[in-house]
Amino acid sequence: MFVVAIIAILLGIIALIVAGSNAKRRVAASGETPVGSAFRRGGNVTISRAAGWASGALLVLGVVLVIFSSFFRQDVGQANVLRDWTGNIVGYETQSGLHFKAPWVDVVTFDVRNQRAVFVTEQETGQGDNIGGSPDGPQITVQDAEGVTANIDIAIRYSLKPDSVIDIYSQYYNEENLRTRLIFNDIRSVVRSIPGQFSTIDMLTDRNAVQEAILAALEKRWEDDGIIVEDVALQEIRYGESVTAAYAAAQEAQINVQTEQAKLEAAKVSAQQKVVQAQAEADANAILNASLTDAILQQRYLDTLKELAAAGNLVVVPEGFNGLVNVAR
DSSP states (O other), X not given: OHHHHHHHHHHHHHHHHHHHHHHHHHHHHHTSOHHHXXXXXXXXXXXXXXXXXXXXXXXXXXXXXXXXHTEEEEOTXXXXXXXXXXXXXXXXXXXXXXXXXXXXOEEEEEXXXXXXXXXXXXXXXXXXXXXXXXXXXXXXXXXXXXXXXXXXXXXXXXXXXXXXXXXXXXXXXXXXXXXXXXXXXXXXXXXXXXXXXXXXXXXXXXXXXXXXXXXXXXXXXXXXXXXEEEEEEEEEEEEOHHHHHHHHHHHHHHHHHHHHHHHHHHHHHHHHHHHHHHHHHHHHHHHHHHHOOHHHHHHHHHHHHHHHHHTTOEEEOOTTOXXXXXXXX
């Protein structure tokens, strides 16, 4: 805008000079005063006035553009690098609002809010990834610690440190270069290297551990680049059909083993319960037998006779007879 303003001002000045020169030549050629020439040759005067108005308009436009070039508006979540017309960096701004700058200083804007990088399964033209928008690259092919190949779909959320935009500008010039030259390359590199620390079973069963390892590796890799890793979403890990079939069979076998172990444990518990119950009964009988002394047995014998007599029964107990005979009335 500043260049356009300078051009407008220069054109306005040139137009004034040309209009003045034409007026002097016409007066000199007619030999009359400018006023007399204006009355006799109204057409030329009209042309001179139009040139004057045009030059004035250009000058006003140039001044207005210079004023507008002295301010810039910054949105929330943005950071701007201030660069003069020679290409030197003269500062940066991280606060939102309206800011003043020299008219010859340009602003290079960086979006420091959450951004994403998505690498998912190759799709047909026009399709987006499963979280909306278009992917930044295809699925990433990896090898685990056992040398088995898998394909990974992953989404990374990241943001930029506002006070690092000068370094980012100095190295990558703009956000597009930052993404293609650093962020995308580092994501592919880290995602390919981390699975080498995990077995096939771990990759299939402990996705959170793989995800956390990728996040930690990216944080370490970008700690000096002004990039903050907000989140890593490991969306899918796909092995070949033979690997998944073998894993399914192993899982089924493991489930069967666990089922049989559970049954065996249940049988053991049941047997132990029966042993405990039998032991308890034996202990109770032993205690009962130990408590049945002759005196107690004699007392129970007499109590029984009393109960029979109270019910109206005649009980005859011959001497030396050990049984009971109930004789009705």
